[in-house]
Amino acid sequence: MFDLIIRSLTQRKMRTGLTVFGIALGIFAVVVMGGMSEHLSTTYDKSIKLLAADIMVQPDGSGTLDESKIRQIKRVPGVKDAYGALYTPLDPEQSGGGFGLSDLVCGILPEKQIKDLKLTSGRYLVPGDEYKAVVGSSIAQKFNLKVGDELEIKSKRMKSSSSISHTRNVTVVGIQEYSGTMFDSFVSMPLDAAQRFYKMENTVSFIYAEPAPGTDSSLLAKRIDLSVEKVKSRSPAQLRKDVEGEIVFISLITISAAILAAIIGGLSVMNTMLMSVSERTKEFGLLKALGAERKNILFMTMGEAALMGIIGGISGIVAGGIITYLLNKSFEAQGSALFAITPRLVVIGLLFAISLGVICGTYPAYRATKMSPMEALRYE
Protein backbone atom coordinates (compact mmCIF):
# COMPACT_ATOMS: atom_id res chain seq x y z
CA MET A 1 0.00 0.00 0.00
CA PHE A 2 2.96 2.24 0.66
CA ASP A 3 3.71 2.60 -3.04
CA LEU A 4 0.17 3.90 -3.56
CA ILE A 5 0.76 6.59 -0.94
CA ILE A 6 3.96 7.67 -2.66
CA ARG A 7 2.18 7.61 -6.00
CA SER A 8 -0.60 9.79 -4.76
CA LEU A 9 1.80 12.31 -3.23
CA THR A 10 4.06 12.55 -6.25
CA GLN A 11 1.05 12.86 -8.50
CA ARG A 12 0.27 16.23 -6.94
CA LYS A 13 3.81 17.54 -6.68
CA MET A 14 3.00 21.21 -6.36
CA ARG A 15 0.42 20.75 -3.66
CA THR A 16 2.42 18.18 -1.76
CA GLY A 17 5.44 20.42 -2.00
CA LEU A 18 3.63 23.43 -0.61
CA THR A 19 2.15 21.44 2.24
CA VAL A 20 5.47 19.89 3.14
CA PHE A 21 7.02 23.34 2.98
CA GLY A 22 4.37 24.64 5.38
CA ILE A 23 5.16 21.96 7.91
CA ALA A 24 8.88 22.33 7.38
CA LEU A 25 8.60 26.04 8.09
CA GLY A 26 6.68 25.39 11.30
CA ILE A 27 9.11 22.76 12.49
CA PHE A 28 12.00 24.99 11.47
CA ALA A 29 10.59 27.65 13.79
CA VAL A 30 10.21 25.09 16.56
CA VAL A 31 13.81 23.95 16.13
CA VAL A 32 15.34 27.41 15.97
CA MET A 33 13.30 28.88 18.81
CA GLY A 34 13.63 25.71 20.81
CA GLY A 35 17.36 25.64 20.14
CA MET A 36 17.64 29.08 21.60
CA SER A 37 15.90 28.25 24.84
CA GLU A 38 17.68 24.89 25.03
CA HIS A 39 20.97 26.70 24.81
CA LEU A 40 19.94 29.18 27.48
CA SER A 41 18.77 26.52 29.85
CA THR A 42 21.75 24.21 29.43
CA THR A 43 24.13 27.13 29.91
CA TYR A 44 22.47 28.31 33.08
CA ASP A 45 22.04 24.79 34.31
CA LYS A 46 25.73 24.02 34.03
CA SER A 47 26.70 27.42 35.41
CA ILE A 48 24.59 26.97 38.50
CA LYS A 49 26.07 23.54 39.11
CA LEU A 50 29.53 25.13 39.14
CA LEU A 51 28.51 27.70 41.72
CA ALA A 52 28.39 24.90 44.26
CA ALA A 53 26.51 25.48 47.45
CA ASP A 54 27.29 29.13 48.04
CA ILE A 55 24.63 31.68 48.79
CA MET A 56 24.70 34.60 46.41
CA VAL A 57 24.25 38.00 48.01
CA GLN A 58 23.53 40.95 45.80
CA PRO A 59 22.54 44.52 46.46
CA ASP A 60 18.88 45.05 47.11
CA GLY A 61 18.20 47.02 43.98
CA SER A 62 20.91 47.96 41.53
CA GLY A 63 24.46 49.07 42.13
CA THR A 64 27.32 47.51 43.98
CA LEU A 65 28.10 46.34 47.48
CA ASP A 66 30.59 47.81 49.85
CA GLU A 67 33.20 45.39 51.10
CA SER A 68 32.14 46.14 54.65
CA LYS A 69 29.12 43.92 53.96
CA ILE A 70 31.47 40.95 53.69
CA ARG A 71 32.49 41.39 57.29
CA GLN A 72 28.86 41.76 58.33
CA ILE A 73 27.90 38.61 56.49
CA LYS A 74 30.78 36.71 58.03
CA ARG A 75 29.33 37.52 61.44
CA VAL A 76 25.97 35.96 60.64
CA PRO A 77 25.72 32.65 62.51
CA GLY A 78 25.98 29.72 60.11
CA VAL A 79 28.21 31.50 57.64
CA LYS A 80 31.53 29.73 57.38
CA ASP A 81 33.13 32.21 55.04
CA ALA A 82 32.19 35.05 52.70
CA TYR A 83 34.01 36.63 49.79
CA GLY A 84 33.27 39.18 47.14
CA ALA A 85 33.56 39.24 43.37
CA LEU A 86 33.54 42.17 40.98
CA TYR A 87 32.00 41.85 37.55
CA THR A 88 32.55 44.44 34.83
CA PRO A 89 32.01 44.25 31.12
CA LEU A 90 35.16 43.43 29.18
CA ASP A 91 34.25 46.02 26.59
CA PRO A 92 32.42 48.90 28.27
CA GLU A 93 31.21 50.15 24.90
CA GLN A 94 29.26 46.99 24.33
CA SER A 95 27.88 46.14 27.71
CA GLY A 96 24.72 44.19 28.09
CA GLY A 97 23.77 43.91 24.45
CA GLY A 98 22.27 41.07 22.53
CA PHE A 99 21.01 37.63 23.33
CA GLY A 100 24.19 35.87 24.16
CA LEU A 101 26.16 36.02 27.30
CA SER A 102 28.32 39.07 27.42
CA ASP A 103 32.03 38.96 28.06
CA LEU A 104 32.86 39.91 31.62
CA VAL A 105 35.95 40.71 33.59
CA CYS A 106 35.59 38.95 36.89
CA GLY A 107 37.64 40.03 39.87
CA ILE A 108 37.92 37.16 42.30
CA LEU A 109 40.02 35.96 45.17
CA PRO A 110 42.55 33.52 43.71
CA GLU A 111 41.85 31.05 46.51
CA LYS A 112 38.12 31.05 45.63
CA GLN A 113 38.52 30.12 41.98
CA ILE A 114 36.18 27.43 40.73
CA LYS A 115 38.60 24.59 40.31
CA ASP A 116 35.89 22.43 38.72
CA LEU A 117 36.67 24.36 35.57
CA LYS A 118 39.64 22.55 34.10
CA LEU A 119 42.38 24.37 32.28
CA THR A 120 43.54 23.39 28.82
CA SER A 121 46.81 25.18 29.37
CA GLY A 122 48.60 27.35 31.87
CA ARG A 123 47.74 27.65 35.54
CA TYR A 124 45.14 29.04 37.88
CA LEU A 125 45.55 32.41 39.55
CA VAL A 126 47.64 32.37 42.69
CA PRO A 127 47.78 34.89 45.53
CA GLY A 128 50.19 37.62 44.60
CA ASP A 129 49.21 37.68 40.94
CA GLU A 130 48.56 41.23 39.84
CA TYR A 131 47.55 41.90 36.28
CA LYS A 132 47.29 38.23 35.39
CA ALA A 133 44.18 36.53 34.05
CA VAL A 134 42.63 33.13 33.45
CA VAL A 135 40.33 33.34 30.44
CA GLY A 136 37.36 31.27 29.37
CA SER A 137 37.47 29.24 26.18
CA SER A 138 35.19 31.62 24.26
CA ILE A 139 37.38 34.58 25.16
CA ALA A 140 40.50 32.68 24.17
CA GLN A 141 38.97 31.82 20.83
CA LYS A 142 37.57 35.25 20.19
CA PHE A 143 40.85 37.06 20.84
CA ASN A 144 43.02 34.18 19.71
CA LEU A 145 44.86 34.00 23.01
CA LYS A 146 47.55 31.66 24.19
CA VAL A 147 49.17 31.48 27.58
CA GLY A 148 51.58 34.40 27.87
CA ASP A 149 49.61 36.63 25.52
CA GLU A 150 48.42 40.05 26.57
CA LEU A 151 44.77 41.02 26.68
CA GLU A 152 43.69 44.64 26.82
CA ILE A 153 41.08 45.61 29.37
CA LYS A 154 39.35 48.97 29.31
CA SER A 155 37.64 51.00 31.93
CA LYS A 156 35.33 53.91 31.35
CA ARG A 157 34.89 56.51 34.01
CA MET A 158 31.28 57.28 34.72
CA LYS A 159 31.58 61.04 34.81
CA SER A 160 33.78 61.70 31.85
CA SER A 161 32.73 61.71 28.24
CA SER A 162 32.19 58.46 26.39
CA SER A 163 35.85 58.18 25.52
CA ILE A 164 37.75 55.36 27.13
CA SER A 165 39.97 56.89 29.64
CA HIS A 166 42.05 53.99 30.70
CA THR A 167 43.33 50.78 29.20
CA ARG A 168 45.80 48.23 30.37
CA ASN A 169 47.14 44.87 29.36
CA VAL A 170 46.77 41.79 31.49
CA THR A 171 48.83 38.65 30.93
CA VAL A 172 46.99 35.43 30.23
CA VAL A 173 48.29 32.75 32.57
CA GLY A 174 45.65 30.08 32.04
CA ILE A 175 42.95 29.09 29.59
CA GLN A 176 39.87 27.21 30.69
CA GLU A 177 38.44 24.36 28.72
CA TYR A 178 35.04 24.74 27.05
CA SER A 179 32.33 24.18 29.63
CA GLY A 180 29.20 25.43 27.89
CA THR A 181 28.62 27.83 30.76
CA MET A 182 28.77 31.56 31.22
CA PHE A 183 32.30 31.09 32.60
CA ASP A 184 33.43 30.56 29.01
CA SER A 185 32.99 34.29 28.54
CA PHE A 186 34.86 35.30 31.69
CA VAL A 187 38.22 36.94 32.14
CA SER A 188 39.14 36.12 35.71
CA MET A 189 41.72 38.25 37.45
CA PRO A 190 42.62 38.94 41.07
CA LEU A 191 39.97 41.00 42.84
CA ASP A 192 42.34 43.61 44.25
CA ALA A 193 43.92 44.31 40.85
CA ALA A 194 40.49 44.57 39.25
CA GLN A 195 39.30 46.97 41.94
CA ARG A 196 42.33 49.11 41.50
CA PHE A 197 42.13 49.20 37.71
CA TYR A 198 38.43 49.97 37.62
CA LYS A 199 38.79 52.47 40.49
CA MET A 200 36.26 50.50 42.48
CA GLU A 201 38.24 49.98 45.64
CA ASN A 202 36.28 48.37 48.46
CA THR A 203 33.48 47.57 46.09
CA VAL A 204 32.16 44.21 44.88
CA SER A 205 29.24 43.18 42.65
CA PHE A 206 28.27 40.09 44.56
CA ILE A 207 29.19 38.46 47.80
CA TYR A 208 29.22 34.70 48.08
CA ALA A 209 28.52 33.20 51.46
CA GLU A 210 29.59 29.67 52.25
CA PRO A 211 27.24 27.99 54.70
CA ALA A 212 28.84 26.13 57.59
CA PRO A 213 28.43 22.36 57.39
CA GLY A 214 24.95 21.29 58.45
CA THR A 215 23.42 24.68 57.83
CA ASP A 216 20.29 24.94 55.71
CA SER A 217 21.23 27.37 52.95
CA SER A 218 17.67 28.61 52.38
CA LEU A 219 17.27 29.52 56.03
CA LEU A 220 20.72 31.03 56.10
CA ALA A 221 19.90 33.22 53.09
CA LYS A 222 16.92 34.59 54.98
CA ARG A 223 19.03 35.16 58.05
CA ILE A 224 21.57 37.13 56.02
CA ASP A 225 18.80 39.32 54.60
CA LEU A 226 17.58 40.03 58.14
CA SER A 227 21.03 40.68 59.61
CA VAL A 228 22.61 42.75 56.86
CA GLU A 229 20.97 45.85 55.51
CA LYS A 230 20.17 46.46 51.83
CA VAL A 231 21.13 43.07 50.50
CA LYS A 232 19.22 40.31 48.85
CA SER A 233 20.39 36.74 49.27
CA ARG A 234 19.57 33.76 47.20
CA SER A 235 20.36 30.19 48.13
CA PRO A 236 21.46 27.88 45.31
CA ALA A 237 17.97 26.36 45.30
CA GLN A 238 16.40 29.79 45.10
CA LEU A 239 18.80 30.87 42.39
CA ARG A 240 18.01 27.78 40.40
CA LYS A 241 14.30 28.40 40.80
CA ASP A 242 14.59 32.02 39.71
CA VAL A 243 16.68 31.16 36.69
CA GLU A 244 14.39 28.31 35.74
CA GLY A 245 11.41 30.60 36.03
CA GLU A 246 13.07 33.05 33.69
CA ILE A 247 14.02 30.34 31.24
CA VAL A 248 10.54 28.87 31.29
CA PHE A 249 9.16 32.30 30.57
CA ILE A 250 11.50 32.87 27.65
CA SER A 251 10.88 29.36 26.41
CA LEU A 252 7.15 29.85 26.64
CA ILE A 253 7.27 32.90 24.43
CA THR A 254 9.59 31.40 21.85
CA ILE A 255 8.02 27.96 21.81
CA SER A 256 4.46 29.22 21.59
CA ALA A 257 5.36 31.38 18.62
CA ALA A 258 6.97 28.35 17.05
CA ILE A 259 4.03 26.08 17.82
CA LEU A 260 1.71 28.59 16.28
CA ALA A 261 3.74 28.38 13.10
CA ALA A 262 3.65 24.61 13.22
CA ILE A 263 -0.11 24.53 13.72
CA ILE A 264 -0.54 26.64 10.64
CA GLY A 265 1.54 24.03 8.86
CA GLY A 266 -0.77 21.38 10.27
CA LEU A 267 -3.84 23.18 9.01
CA SER A 268 -2.34 23.22 5.57
CA VAL A 269 -1.99 19.44 5.77
CA MET A 270 -5.63 19.21 6.73
CA ASN A 271 -6.68 21.46 3.91
CA THR A 272 -4.61 19.54 1.40
CA MET A 273 -5.93 16.23 2.60
CA LEU A 274 -9.55 17.38 2.57
CA MET A 275 -9.11 18.64 -0.95
CA SER A 276 -7.38 15.49 -2.01
CA VAL A 277 -10.05 13.30 -0.42
CA SER A 278 -12.96 15.12 -1.99
CA GLU A 279 -11.15 15.07 -5.32
CA ARG A 280 -10.78 11.36 -5.02
CA THR A 281 -14.37 10.56 -4.08
CA LYS A 282 -14.47 8.22 -7.01
CA GLU A 283 -11.20 6.57 -6.19
CA PHE A 284 -12.13 5.76 -2.62
CA GLY A 285 -15.58 4.60 -3.72
CA LEU A 286 -13.93 2.38 -6.27
CA LEU A 287 -11.51 0.94 -3.73
CA LYS A 288 -14.46 0.14 -1.51
CA ALA A 289 -16.29 -1.50 -4.37
CA LEU A 290 -13.16 -3.55 -5.00
CA GLY A 291 -13.35 -4.74 -1.43
CA ALA A 292 -11.01 -2.38 0.39
CA GLU A 293 -11.51 -2.43 4.14
CA ARG A 294 -11.92 0.71 6.21
CA LYS A 295 -8.46 0.15 7.58
CA ASN A 296 -6.96 0.05 4.07
CA ILE A 297 -8.45 3.41 3.22
CA LEU A 298 -7.53 4.87 6.60
CA PHE A 299 -4.00 3.62 6.14
CA MET A 300 -3.74 5.24 2.73
CA THR A 301 -5.04 8.65 3.75
CA MET A 302 -3.45 8.81 7.18
CA GLY A 303 -0.27 7.49 5.67
CA GLU A 304 -0.27 10.31 3.18
CA ALA A 305 -0.74 12.89 5.89
CA ALA A 306 1.81 11.30 8.19
CA LEU A 307 4.35 11.03 5.39
CA MET A 308 3.97 14.70 4.58
CA GLY A 309 4.45 15.35 8.30
CA ILE A 310 7.61 13.23 8.41
CA ILE A 311 9.13 14.78 5.30
CA GLY A 312 8.21 18.27 6.45
CA GLY A 313 9.49 17.53 9.93
CA ILE A 314 12.80 16.18 8.75
CA SER A 315 13.34 19.05 6.32
CA GLY A 316 12.42 21.53 9.04
CA ILE A 317 14.83 19.95 11.49
CA VAL A 318 17.62 19.73 8.91
CA ALA A 319 17.07 23.33 7.80
CA GLY A 320 16.91 24.47 11.42
CA GLY A 321 20.06 22.48 12.18
CA ILE A 322 21.95 24.03 9.30
CA ILE A 323 20.83 27.57 10.05
CA THR A 324 21.59 27.36 13.75
CA TYR A 325 24.94 25.73 12.97
CA LEU A 326 25.85 28.59 10.66
CA LEU A 327 24.61 31.20 13.12
CA ASN A 328 26.52 29.52 15.92
CA LYS A 329 29.64 29.55 13.78
CA SER A 330 29.35 33.26 13.18
CA PHE A 331 28.57 33.96 16.83
CA GLU A 332 31.39 31.73 17.98
CA ALA A 333 33.78 34.02 16.19
CA GLN A 334 32.56 36.57 18.68
CA GLY A 335 32.90 34.08 21.47
CA SER A 336 29.53 32.55 22.29
CA ALA A 337 27.07 30.15 20.76
CA LEU A 338 23.39 30.99 20.60
CA PHE A 339 21.61 27.73 19.83
CA ALA A 340 21.77 24.20 21.08
CA ILE A 341 20.07 21.54 18.99
CA THR A 342 19.67 18.83 21.58
CA PRO A 343 18.54 15.27 20.76
CA ARG A 344 15.49 16.00 22.86
CA LEU A 345 14.64 18.92 20.61
CA VAL A 346 15.04 16.83 17.46
CA VAL A 347 12.75 14.13 18.84
CA ILE A 348 10.18 16.70 19.93
CA GLY A 349 10.30 18.38 16.52
CA LEU A 350 9.86 15.13 14.66
CA LEU A 351 7.09 13.81 16.91
CA PHE A 352 5.36 17.14 16.65
CA ALA A 353 5.52 17.05 12.86
CA ILE A 354 4.23 13.49 12.63
CA SER A 355 1.42 13.96 15.11
CA LEU A 356 0.50 17.18 13.35
CA GLY A 357 0.24 15.25 10.11
CA VAL A 358 -1.70 12.40 11.65
CA ILE A 359 -4.06 14.53 13.71
CA CYS A 360 -4.80 16.82 10.81
CA GLY A 361 -5.14 13.81 8.53
CA THR A 362 -7.67 12.06 10.76
CA TYR A 363 -10.75 13.97 9.75
CA PRO A 364 -10.03 13.82 6.01
CA ALA A 365 -9.31 10.09 6.39
CA TYR A 366 -12.57 9.59 8.19
CA ARG A 367 -14.31 11.40 5.37
CA ALA A 368 -12.60 9.12 2.89
CA THR A 369 -13.92 5.99 4.58
CA LYS A 370 -17.41 7.44 4.40
CA MET A 371 -17.31 7.70 0.62
CA SER A 372 -20.11 5.66 -0.86
CA PRO A 373 -19.09 3.09 -3.43
CA MET A 374 -22.29 4.07 -5.23
CA GLU A 375 -20.68 7.36 -6.15
CA ALA A 376 -17.98 5.52 -7.98
CA LEU A 377 -20.56 3.31 -9.63
CA ARG A 378 -22.55 5.99 -11.28
CA TYR A 379 -21.01 9.38 -11.63
CA GLU A 380 -18.41 10.52 -14.01
Add this chain to the structure above:
Amino acid sequence: MSNNGNNGKKGNNGNNESHAGGSEPVLRIRDLKKTYMQGRIPVHALDGVSFDVRKGELLSIVGPSGSGKSTLISMIGLLDRPTDGSVFIDDVEITKAKESEAPRIRREKIGFVFQHFNLLSTLTAMENVDIAMRFTGTSKNKRNERAFELLTMVGLGDRVKHKPSELSGGQQQRVAIARALANEPAILLADEPTGAVDTKTREVIVELLKGLSEKGQTIIVVTHDMDVARQTDRIITMRDGRIASDTVKGIEENEYEKRYDLQN
Protein backbone atom coordinates in the same frame (compact mmCIF):
# COMPACT_ATOMS: atom_id res chain seq x y z
CA MET B 1 -37.96 4.51 -27.56
CA SER B 2 -40.12 1.47 -27.29
CA ASN B 3 -39.26 -1.31 -24.95
CA ASN B 4 -39.17 -4.75 -26.28
CA GLY B 5 -42.71 -5.86 -26.98
CA ASN B 6 -42.55 -8.82 -24.72
CA ASN B 7 -44.64 -7.67 -21.81
CA GLY B 8 -44.71 -10.90 -19.91
CA LYS B 9 -46.02 -11.57 -16.46
CA LYS B 10 -46.31 -8.51 -14.35
CA GLY B 11 -45.51 -8.28 -10.65
CA ASN B 12 -44.65 -11.90 -10.50
CA ASN B 13 -44.42 -13.33 -7.07
CA GLY B 14 -42.65 -16.45 -6.04
CA ASN B 15 -39.87 -18.14 -7.86
CA ASN B 16 -38.79 -17.90 -11.40
CA GLU B 17 -37.09 -21.22 -11.53
CA SER B 18 -38.27 -21.71 -15.03
CA HIS B 19 -35.12 -23.21 -16.41
CA ALA B 20 -35.20 -26.89 -16.97
CA GLY B 21 -32.36 -28.70 -15.30
CA GLY B 22 -29.19 -26.56 -15.16
CA SER B 23 -26.76 -26.09 -12.35
CA GLU B 24 -27.35 -24.71 -8.90
CA PRO B 25 -28.22 -21.03 -8.86
CA VAL B 26 -25.26 -18.79 -8.02
CA LEU B 27 -27.54 -15.93 -7.12
CA ARG B 28 -30.96 -16.09 -5.55
CA ILE B 29 -33.02 -12.99 -4.94
CA ARG B 30 -36.13 -13.25 -2.83
CA ASP B 31 -38.81 -10.60 -2.52
CA LEU B 32 -36.29 -7.77 -2.47
CA LYS B 33 -37.69 -4.40 -1.43
CA LYS B 34 -36.10 -1.00 -1.09
CA THR B 35 -38.01 2.06 -0.03
CA TYR B 36 -36.46 5.51 0.00
CA MET B 37 -38.02 8.49 1.67
CA GLN B 38 -38.11 11.42 -0.66
CA GLY B 39 -39.05 14.07 1.82
CA ARG B 40 -42.21 12.56 3.29
CA ILE B 41 -43.14 10.50 0.29
CA PRO B 42 -41.95 6.92 0.27
CA VAL B 43 -40.49 5.82 -3.05
CA HIS B 44 -40.48 2.12 -3.75
CA ALA B 45 -37.31 1.69 -5.75
CA LEU B 46 -37.66 -2.07 -5.50
CA ASP B 47 -41.01 -3.61 -4.79
CA GLY B 48 -40.72 -7.33 -4.36
CA VAL B 49 -38.17 -8.63 -6.82
CA SER B 50 -37.34 -12.33 -7.00
CA PHE B 51 -35.25 -14.30 -9.46
CA ASP B 52 -32.44 -16.81 -9.72
CA VAL B 53 -29.28 -16.73 -11.78
CA ARG B 54 -27.44 -19.91 -12.67
CA LYS B 55 -23.71 -20.30 -12.97
CA GLY B 56 -22.40 -19.18 -16.31
CA GLU B 57 -25.50 -17.25 -17.21
CA LEU B 58 -25.18 -13.97 -19.12
CA LEU B 59 -28.09 -11.91 -17.97
CA SER B 60 -29.06 -8.38 -18.84
CA ILE B 61 -31.27 -6.11 -16.81
CA VAL B 62 -33.00 -3.42 -18.81
CA GLY B 63 -35.63 -0.81 -18.09
CA PRO B 64 -36.19 2.90 -18.15
CA SER B 65 -34.41 5.25 -15.75
CA GLY B 66 -35.85 4.99 -12.28
CA SER B 67 -37.12 1.47 -12.84
CA GLY B 68 -34.88 0.14 -10.09
CA LYS B 69 -32.05 -1.44 -12.10
CA SER B 70 -29.33 0.44 -10.31
CA THR B 71 -30.85 -0.14 -6.93
CA LEU B 72 -31.03 -3.82 -7.72
CA ILE B 73 -27.42 -4.03 -8.78
CA SER B 74 -26.20 -2.11 -5.74
CA MET B 75 -28.07 -4.58 -3.51
CA ILE B 76 -26.42 -7.51 -5.26
CA GLY B 77 -23.06 -5.80 -4.98
CA LEU B 78 -23.63 -5.15 -1.29
CA LEU B 79 -23.20 -1.45 -1.84
CA ASP B 80 -26.59 -0.75 -0.36
CA ARG B 81 -28.94 -2.56 2.00
CA PRO B 82 -32.51 -3.58 1.14
CA THR B 83 -35.51 -2.61 3.25
CA ASP B 84 -36.72 -6.18 3.08
CA GLY B 85 -36.00 -9.44 1.32
CA SER B 86 -32.82 -11.41 0.75
CA VAL B 87 -29.94 -11.85 -1.66
CA PHE B 88 -28.07 -15.16 -1.59
CA ILE B 89 -24.76 -15.62 -3.38
CA ASP B 90 -23.48 -19.21 -3.34
CA ASP B 91 -26.16 -19.94 -0.72
CA VAL B 92 -24.84 -17.28 1.63
CA GLU B 93 -27.35 -14.65 2.56
CA ILE B 94 -25.24 -11.57 1.97
CA THR B 95 -28.05 -9.22 2.97
CA LYS B 96 -27.64 -10.58 6.52
CA ALA B 97 -23.89 -9.97 6.54
CA LYS B 98 -22.47 -7.50 9.02
CA GLU B 99 -21.10 -4.20 7.75
CA SER B 100 -17.61 -5.37 8.68
CA GLU B 101 -17.98 -8.44 6.48
CA ALA B 102 -19.14 -6.47 3.46
CA PRO B 103 -15.66 -5.69 2.05
CA ARG B 104 -14.65 -9.35 2.15
CA ILE B 105 -17.86 -10.44 0.39
CA ARG B 106 -17.42 -7.71 -2.20
CA ARG B 107 -13.93 -8.76 -3.06
CA GLU B 108 -14.57 -12.49 -3.00
CA LYS B 109 -17.97 -12.69 -4.63
CA ILE B 110 -18.41 -9.65 -6.81
CA GLY B 111 -16.48 -8.11 -9.66
CA PHE B 112 -17.59 -4.67 -10.74
CA VAL B 113 -17.39 -3.13 -14.18
CA PHE B 114 -18.48 0.48 -14.46
CA GLN B 115 -19.72 2.67 -17.26
CA HIS B 116 -16.80 5.05 -16.92
CA PHE B 117 -14.23 2.30 -16.35
CA ASN B 118 -13.02 3.97 -13.16
CA LEU B 119 -9.41 3.03 -13.57
CA LEU B 120 -6.94 4.85 -11.36
CA SER B 121 -5.26 7.31 -13.67
CA THR B 122 -1.91 7.21 -11.89
CA LEU B 123 -1.52 3.46 -12.24
CA THR B 124 -0.63 1.31 -15.24
CA ALA B 125 -3.02 -1.29 -16.66
CA MET B 126 -1.13 -3.93 -14.73
CA GLU B 127 -1.35 -2.02 -11.46
CA ASN B 128 -5.01 -1.31 -11.98
CA VAL B 129 -5.70 -5.03 -12.14
CA ASP B 130 -3.30 -5.66 -9.30
CA ILE B 131 -5.02 -3.26 -6.95
CA ALA B 132 -8.13 -5.47 -6.77
CA MET B 133 -5.98 -8.25 -5.33
CA ARG B 134 -4.15 -6.12 -2.79
CA PHE B 135 -6.87 -6.42 -0.22
CA THR B 136 -6.91 -10.21 -0.35
CA GLY B 137 -3.41 -10.82 0.96
CA THR B 138 -2.17 -12.43 -2.26
CA SER B 139 1.60 -12.35 -2.68
CA LYS B 140 3.04 -9.80 -5.07
CA ASN B 141 4.39 -12.42 -7.44
CA LYS B 142 1.05 -14.21 -7.66
CA ARG B 143 -0.71 -10.90 -8.21
CA ASN B 144 1.60 -9.91 -11.03
CA GLU B 145 1.25 -13.29 -12.64
CA ARG B 146 -2.52 -13.19 -12.43
CA ALA B 147 -2.76 -9.60 -13.65
CA PHE B 148 -0.63 -10.40 -16.67
CA GLU B 149 -2.65 -13.52 -17.41
CA LEU B 150 -5.92 -11.59 -17.23
CA LEU B 151 -4.71 -8.72 -19.38
CA THR B 152 -3.50 -11.19 -21.94
CA MET B 153 -6.87 -12.86 -21.87
CA VAL B 154 -8.68 -9.61 -22.62
CA GLY B 155 -6.21 -8.99 -25.42
CA LEU B 156 -4.03 -6.37 -23.75
CA GLY B 157 -0.94 -8.45 -23.10
CA ASP B 158 1.12 -5.85 -24.93
CA ARG B 159 -0.35 -2.89 -23.09
CA VAL B 160 0.35 -3.81 -19.47
CA LYS B 161 2.62 -0.85 -18.80
CA HIS B 162 0.27 1.72 -20.31
CA LYS B 163 -1.53 4.28 -18.21
CA PRO B 164 -5.30 4.67 -18.74
CA SER B 165 -4.70 7.94 -20.60
CA GLU B 166 -2.67 5.99 -23.15
CA LEU B 167 -5.47 3.50 -23.77
CA SER B 168 -8.64 3.80 -25.83
CA GLY B 169 -12.06 3.60 -24.16
CA GLY B 170 -12.50 0.01 -25.22
CA GLN B 171 -9.06 -0.92 -23.96
CA GLN B 172 -9.75 0.80 -20.66
CA GLN B 173 -12.97 -1.11 -20.27
CA ARG B 174 -11.13 -4.35 -20.97
CA VAL B 175 -8.65 -3.48 -18.23
CA ALA B 176 -11.63 -2.86 -15.96
CA ILE B 177 -13.06 -6.28 -16.88
CA ALA B 178 -9.71 -7.91 -16.14
CA ARG B 179 -9.68 -6.12 -12.80
CA ALA B 180 -13.21 -7.31 -12.03
CA LEU B 181 -12.16 -10.90 -12.72
CA ALA B 182 -8.99 -10.72 -10.65
CA ASN B 183 -10.41 -12.39 -7.55
CA GLU B 184 -12.47 -14.94 -9.48
CA PRO B 185 -15.78 -13.52 -8.38
CA ALA B 186 -18.97 -15.54 -8.32
CA ILE B 187 -20.71 -12.78 -10.22
CA LEU B 188 -19.47 -10.10 -12.59
CA LEU B 189 -21.67 -7.02 -12.24
CA ALA B 190 -21.41 -4.72 -15.23
CA ASP B 191 -23.21 -1.41 -14.93
CA GLU B 192 -23.70 0.09 -18.40
CA PRO B 193 -20.37 -1.37 -19.56
CA THR B 194 -20.89 -0.07 -23.09
CA GLY B 195 -22.45 3.24 -22.07
CA ALA B 196 -19.33 5.27 -22.76
CA VAL B 197 -17.88 3.59 -25.84
CA ASP B 198 -18.65 3.67 -29.55
CA THR B 199 -20.63 0.94 -31.30
CA LYS B 200 -17.60 -0.85 -32.65
CA THR B 201 -15.98 -1.06 -29.25
CA ARG B 202 -19.33 -2.09 -27.83
CA GLU B 203 -19.24 -5.24 -29.91
CA VAL B 204 -15.73 -6.07 -28.71
CA ILE B 205 -16.85 -5.76 -25.12
CA VAL B 206 -20.03 -7.76 -25.61
CA GLU B 207 -18.05 -10.49 -27.34
CA LEU B 208 -15.61 -10.54 -24.47
CA LEU B 209 -18.45 -10.88 -21.95
CA LYS B 210 -20.04 -13.64 -24.01
CA GLY B 211 -16.75 -15.49 -24.15
CA LEU B 212 -16.37 -15.26 -20.38
CA SER B 213 -19.89 -16.51 -19.90
CA GLU B 214 -19.16 -19.52 -22.07
CA LYS B 215 -16.21 -20.28 -19.83
CA GLY B 216 -18.61 -20.41 -16.89
CA GLN B 217 -18.45 -16.85 -15.56
CA THR B 218 -21.79 -15.58 -14.28
CA ILE B 219 -22.39 -12.08 -15.62
CA ILE B 220 -25.13 -9.56 -14.96
CA VAL B 221 -25.21 -6.57 -17.28
CA VAL B 222 -27.31 -3.51 -16.55
CA THR B 223 -27.90 -1.61 -19.77
CA HIS B 224 -30.04 0.85 -21.64
CA ASP B 225 -28.85 -0.54 -24.90
CA MET B 226 -31.22 -3.14 -26.35
CA ASP B 227 -28.62 -4.14 -28.93
CA VAL B 228 -26.46 -5.26 -26.06
CA ALA B 229 -29.31 -6.87 -24.16
CA ARG B 230 -30.44 -8.86 -27.17
CA GLN B 231 -27.08 -10.57 -27.30
CA THR B 232 -27.41 -11.93 -23.76
CA ASP B 233 -28.97 -15.24 -22.73
CA ARG B 234 -31.69 -13.70 -20.70
CA ILE B 235 -33.30 -10.29 -20.36
CA ILE B 236 -35.00 -9.03 -17.23
CA THR B 237 -37.02 -5.89 -17.84
CA MET B 238 -37.64 -3.70 -14.82
CA ARG B 239 -40.46 -1.26 -14.45
CA ASP B 240 -41.46 0.70 -11.35
CA GLY B 241 -39.38 -1.45 -9.05
CA ARG B 242 -40.79 -4.71 -10.31
CA ILE B 243 -39.84 -7.26 -12.90
CA ALA B 244 -41.97 -6.49 -15.93
CA SER B 245 -40.66 -9.40 -17.94
CA ASP B 246 -38.07 -12.14 -17.73
CA THR B 247 -37.26 -13.61 -21.12
CA VAL B 248 -34.95 -16.55 -21.38
CA LYS B 249 -33.60 -17.10 -24.84
CA GLY B 250 -31.26 -19.76 -23.73
CA ILE B 251 -33.97 -22.39 -23.73
CA GLU B 252 -33.83 -22.50 -27.46
CA GLU B 253 -30.15 -21.88 -27.69
CA ASN B 254 -29.80 -23.33 -31.14
CA GLU B 255 -32.60 -21.30 -32.51
CA TYR B 256 -31.22 -18.19 -30.93
CA GLU B 257 -27.82 -18.77 -32.38
CA LYS B 258 -29.28 -19.39 -35.78
CA ARG B 259 -31.15 -16.16 -35.54
CA TYR B 260 -28.07 -14.37 -34.38
CA ASP B 261 -26.03 -15.77 -37.23
CA LEU B 262 -28.67 -14.72 -39.69
CA GLN B 263 -28.48 -11.19 -38.45
CA ASN B 264 -24.83 -11.07 -39.18
